[in-house]
Amino acid sequence: MSLRRADTVVIFTEDADWHTRRLRAAIEREGFTVLVLSLNDCGFAIGETAHGLVLPGLGDLLPAAAFVRLIAKGSTEQITARLGLLHALRELGVKVMNDARAVERCVDKSMTSFLIAQAGLPTPRSFVGEDRAQMQALVDSAPGDMVLKPLFGAQGRGIRRIPARAPLPEPDRVGGIYYLQDFVAPAVAESYQDWRVFVIGDTVAASMLRRSPGWITNIHQGAVGVPAPHDPRAHDLAIRATAAVGADYAGVDLIEDEQGRLLVLEVNSMPAWKGLQRATEIDIATALARHLATTLTPVPAA
Template sequence: MAEHRTALLLAERPDWHTPRLHRAIEARGIACRIASPRECALVGGADGGGVIVPGMGGRLPAAVFVRAVGKGSFEEVTLRLGVLHAFGTLGVPVYNDARAIERCVDKSTTSFLLARAGIPTPDTVTVQGREGAAAVIAELGGEFVLKPLFGAQGRGLMRIATPGDLPPEEEVAGVYHLQRFVPPLSADAWRDRRVFVVGGRAIAAMTRRGTHWITNVHQGAACEPAPASGAHAELAVAAASVLGADYAGVDLIEDGRGGWLVLEVNSMPAWQGLQGVAPVDVAEALAEDFVERVIRAARRPLELA
């Protein structure tokens, strides 16, 4: 397949973030096309494998920025990740690539890799079947947070204190991802920290303060500015590096002993709430890293916008 000289921005639908990224990329002299991952196709046959992107005439982009993979069936999401893998195989830089997305989206893999790398994170156990989950709760004791393995934005979280609190298997697709509950520093201190990492450095951070234990912005938490430096920022950068993420939103919580624990690493993070309190333009920082470190550093021919 012939090489195209335009960047590709993959986004599931028009949202607050996508046009800002598009403008920031093109402001750096790089033509940028927006497409949905569901519109891309894998090709095989006698002429060799390739990827079809609508509007590109069978040519490859200079690089791919993944804003979102999108929801779908197991088969649909597998195909979209397969497209990202194919881009990488064909020599097209992908930001974030399929491996980083897979490691971050699957919370069990995230926890495993962070623990193996010595990144402090709450104890987690991921098990199939309610009986196995009940045995874990009974053996380890204490309180856990049950999280959807592929969930986001604070949806579907449950606090589990006893085996009887576990929901039926059909509500969790048969998989129980249990993360040790980290209590607040005081009874009303429901807060955590989001650090936005781009190109190996923390560019912005915020404290999310809620009225209950779920402190996601989509669940009503308030955003407060926080420094993008210090132990929490260094830990976030290290976590993103372990998972191979070009950019990431890293969620951390205070451990009650003066340190921090990494809760999750998001490979396709939103930043609308963060932008309201951040001293930097997040879209501009992302575009700068994507264009300078990924596209121009690869010395690929470019088409000026």
């Protein structure tokens, strides 16, 4: 069955913030109408609508494409339903950027680490488990400090540095799951920085170094972004890491170890870019909109 499409790109988000406003304007410059929706307000209507979905403002029409900016926190059931809707749009042939598969892989840091390693990319040793005693044994036998991260987390919140043989928190303090990663000592002692590389398609759109007086190098935690030097190693790793998780675009975090080797830390499928744009003066929203437009064929009038 052929379903009619609107000449509309949906931005899924929870806030008409700076990012959404910039992205909306950029997509409109590409000739599309933009509809901003929360996934919370969408759902399924199987046997009722032509496509079986509830998409406020579109009725029986499918969007030309969808851009996933933010997904709200919620219960397991709520998150499953929201991701299910993104899966359904993809099954209906709608371009979703990033689609649910990439979002799921990046939100779950354990899967991100697994896929990065499977792609043959350098990344710190990582361990995930529920048993506190087993994970404590890893900390006690580690050659150096480890980093305890929330399995689902962003913007540097909830990250802890665990010295060798220091006690891990109780399970209820970490959501019942421990994600441990070797701490990567900086190439220059007490000089903390990492890379944020923004990949769109198979191209690096912009990159910056995030420098901090402390070991957490996130802009939201007080780090300062400066333009990164051109480094083919960093660009290659970031592009390959983005491909490894199946994302159309991503914010890839890299770190340089004491030997000068770059390692992939994380891949973010819904990255912010305000700090990056401030540091590099590159219009990320325009680059995202142009990439999305190139993936679409002309949409006939409904």
